[in-house]
Amino acid sequence: MNGEIFLVGTGQTKFGEWWQKSLRDLIEESLSAAIADAKISPLSIDAIVIGNMLGETLSEQAQLGALTSAMLPHRPPAIRVEAACASGSVAVHTACALLESRRAETVLVIGAEKMTDADPAHVAAALMGAGDSELDSPSGLTFPGIFGLVAARYMHEYGLTREDLSLVSARHHENAASNPFAQFRNAVTPEAVSESSLIADPLRLLDCSPITDGAAAMILSRTHRSPIRLKASQIATDTLSLTERPSMTSFASTRDAFSRACEEAEITKDDLAHLELHDCFSIAAIINLEDMGFADAGAGIRLYRDRSADLSINQSGGLKGCGHPVGATGVKQICDIAKQLKASKQRYGAAHNFGGAGATCCVHILEQTI
């Protein structure tokens, strides 16, 4: 980081089905919560970055930058960014660029998505925009299908069993139970995961993160100080389609973004006390842990079989438990890491967010001054 960037305030809506709230309502609610939490005057915000994927397709609303800016009395400059499910974290990355270049002193970052008003087939088609429209979609492939292919290959290569895979969602639900902002606060047994209906084999309903409405916001500043700082913000990319990759059972973008983020923050993975990682489908959590170096290839499930005392993984409930409003997730993960650091008085935490099947991966590392 070029200079110090402080995280001075966070806010979010409860994630869930909000049929009585529009995309605009969700943005406004999260933004107000973040400003209230930061205890700063909204007038000191000199730029806004909003991450959103599906505004046009599901809410017939583009121009989210100007839309959000109009919610503040002085209408600061605003931009909207899109990187599928990584839209939120890429918005944070963009805000860092504005701050590091001294274009702005204090930036409001928002991630927002409104998904449940459209019928599920429409949402699935819209989400498939994150895949490759020439190489993937024409065959009838869906996102669960893409991760179904990944899971089938992973099971073939490493002998992961259905029972093992079910531990992932069960743990995320267990964690979500104590998160008041989560969509699903009910415990789910591994057996229930194994018995839920098939979506794209071997993946079942409870392997998949849900369709969710929600927004999250944070205020980043160079001038307003706080004990929590952003130490690293890194983006890496890969091909959109699995067909152009040498391996299906490892995400190169996760490896790149995470190793560069650790380098930027001048820490190793062992310094981290909290990790929020992208578990859009249960298998993704396992592979991402391996690619970040927390387990050898094929052994990621160990972190779900045994609990680590030194590292919390998706303490918020992850995408499975909290729900996955695609543009909001990346911002929400960083807000959660900030909360977890404050509560545990630990020093470092990381948020890992990706778009598509890891076509974009964005990793942020937070440090708390103790």
Added chain:
Amino acid sequence: MQGGTILSFTTVRHPPTGFPDAPIRLGLVALDSGAQVIGQLLGVNPMIGDRVAPRMRLTRTTEQGLRIYEVAYESLVRVAVQDTFVFEGYILALTGPSGVGKSTVSKILSKALSDYVTPVPILTTREAKQGDDGEYRYIAHEEFITLQDRGLLAAATHIPSNTEDRLYGYRAEDITNIWKQGRIPVVVTEMHLLQGLSRTFGRRAILSCGLLPPGSSRRAMLSQLLHRLRARGRDTEESIADRVKNAGADLDFFTQRKELFDHLLVNDNLENVIDALKGHVLKTQEERA
């Protein structure tokens, strides 16, 4: 249009709007050119590693009536097997997790039915260990790979682990030689070996028996295996942990690939299992005669 090999496949239960409202099976196929594509898979039970050939298929019709054809991939192996397979004899395959007693059963059965059956030597790249009883033929890693490349193995499997990295396989010639003597080859397999054998000789050529450890639940079965492996005293504790882990996948295999098994037997009493197997073998012999 090129053929290729299946790298992975899945069945999309809820295809996108515009596609027929029925599950579609899609495969990620590595074409012979090296490029990879996603396409529909045809055929009943595809497996990762199967050879496929391209075929044009009508995938959907648009609202305007435009008929859209795409390349789909048809599993080749089984088509060929049905057309050209000459039935030479059959193989008795015993499949089950490590520690369930496959080798013991195979040994006793070979004695009890010495008029009919001959065990097939297992090729392995691992070191000889105390407790091995002549069932293995030890060869160097390079030699194994050469045999595999030359297509001389009927089935092979790679078992990576923390403690040892090993290859196992069966030579096709060993099996056909036993057939030539008019006898029944007996093999001890796990999931990959069984699939390989059924691909080489055809599923019909295998009298496939699964051996399960006793126990009313999965957990009970696994702990039973753990006890047996420890009692056997052949492996280190670390290697046992590895084997128990793999055993979980082996147990799942019985339910996931039911079509690969003719009989499932619980190995709670050795005599009963041997009697049952003897029955199955003799019955099959009669049917063939």
